[in-house]
Amino acid sequence: MKYMEVLKKAREAELCVQAELEHIERLHRIMRTAGKSQRYAEEIADKLTRLEAELNDGIDRAVDIKRGALCVLSALDGSERAVLYRYYILGEDWRIISEKMYLSERQVYYYRKSALKKIDDRFNKRSVLWRSEQELRS
Numbered sequence: 001m002k003y004m005e006v007l008k009k010a011r012e013a014e015l016c017v018q019a020e021l022e023h024i025e026r027l028h029r030i031m032r033t034a035g036k037s038q039r040y041a042e043e044i045a046d047k048l049t050r051l052e053a054e055l056n057d058g059i060d061r062a063v064d065i066k067r068g069a070l071c072v073l074s075a076l077d078g079s080e081r082a083v084l085y086r087y088y089i090l091g092e093d094w095r096i097i098s099e100k101m102y103l104s105e106r107q108v109y110y111y112r113k114s115a116l117k118k119i120d121d122r123f124n125k126r127s128v129l130w131r132s133e134q135e136l137r138s
Contacts, residue, residue, distance in 0.1 A: 002123075003072045003119055003120075003123050004116075006065075006068045006069050006072055007069050007072060007073075007084070007088045008088075009065050009068075009069075010062075010065050010066045010068070010069035010088050010089060011087065011088045011089075011091055013058070013061060013062035013065045013066065014062060014066070014088075014089065014090065014091035015091045016058055016062070017055070017058050017059055017062050018091055020051065020054065020055045020058055021055065023051065024048060024051050024052060024055060027044055027047060027048050027051070028048065030044060031044040031045060031048065066089055069088055069089060070089070072119060072123075073085055073088070073089070073119075075118060075119050075122045076115050076118060076119065079101070079103075079111050080111045080112075080114055080115035080118065081115065082101060082111075083097055083101070083108055083111040083112055083115060084111075084112065084115050084116075086100070086101075087112070094108050094109065094112075
């Protein structure tokens with residue numbers, strides 16, 4: 001089940017980056033409208049600088065995590081791959097995926113279930129083969 005951990009971590013990383021981006025965008029809007037005092041604008045600018053550095057680090061981590069998730073998704077193609085890609089890599093929810101792909105939510109869940117079964121079969125088969133090779137060597 002390690003592949004599910006990889007996929008879940010990729011989704012979590014994407015959602016964290018999205019949240020940080022929203023926070024930074026809000027601070028930019030506040031700074032533009034904060035004509036009240038120079039000091040207040042400078043405080044926000046300092047905070048933005050720190051948050052943008054943290055965001056860059058978060059993006060780097062997310063890219064590394066997503067690289068592993070993309071290897072897992074490479075076992076798929078077509079709609080199954082697209083559904084899992086949108087959910088785990090882009091961080092979209094199932095309703096949005098169904099709207100963007102012009103599918104019913106039921107179809108989206110079907111593709112999800114089918115894709116996860118294919119991934120599970122592929123990775124379980126690989127681990128069984130690996131164990132068999134290890135037993136032959138010993």
